[in-house]
Amino acid sequence: MTRGSRLRLGYLVPEFPGQTHVFFWREISALREMGEELLLISTRKPSAGACRHDFAPRAMAHTHYLFPPALQNMAAWTVIGCPGLKQASAYLNGLASSGFRSRVRQYGLLASAVELIRWARLQRVDHIHGHSCADSAHVLALARSMGGPSYSLTLHGDLAVYGMDHRLKMEKAAFVSVVGKHLRRQVQEQTCMPYERIFETCMGVDTSVLNWRSD
DSSP: OOTTSOOEEEEEOTTSSOTTTHHHHHHHHHHHHTTOEEEEEESSOOOTTSOOSTTHHHHHHTEEEOSSOOHHHHHHHHHTTOTTHHHHHHHHHTSOOOSHHHHHHHHHHHHHHHHHHHHHHHTTOOEEEESOSSHHHHHHHHHHHTTOOEEEEEEOSOGGGGOSOHHHHHHTOSOEEESSHHHHHHHHHHHOOOGGGEEEOSSSOOGGGGGOOOO
């Protein structure tokens, strides 16, 4: 991807759409009106009736859900020798674990990462922005470590709300946008991310970073 060319962007919100997700939909609409190519992706479908806004049916119809992953995609990945498995295992082994159940859940993220890589390649996605720093950030980081697309994150609240292992989640992120100066300090202190890769914003992606292009 050369500088000055337009990115084809993935936009990830967990369990999208939810009742509080109308501001995401407004941001999606605004970015598209600006000419950005935006494809929607989410972790899993929300429960029935989780979003009663008018945009919900249209949003769900145009969102690709990572979980449960398509069995044929996992089988195809296995047949070609599980590319990226070594890197994924190294990432997962670096995570803090609070027991067997936690470790099983962490390895379950691998299936979603494989699904994400397949989808991104089929859709020719250059970069994915994730609106969460919880498990979906692990999926993005895992996919990147396995050769998937570059990614970035938005932190909407205190890091403690979003689990653990934030250094690993953010280590390979192109940038992190934070909703407030206090969150910028948290990211710097807990992840050692360089100052120039942290952007203060209001909600979602600050349009000032849309000039960023991958090398």
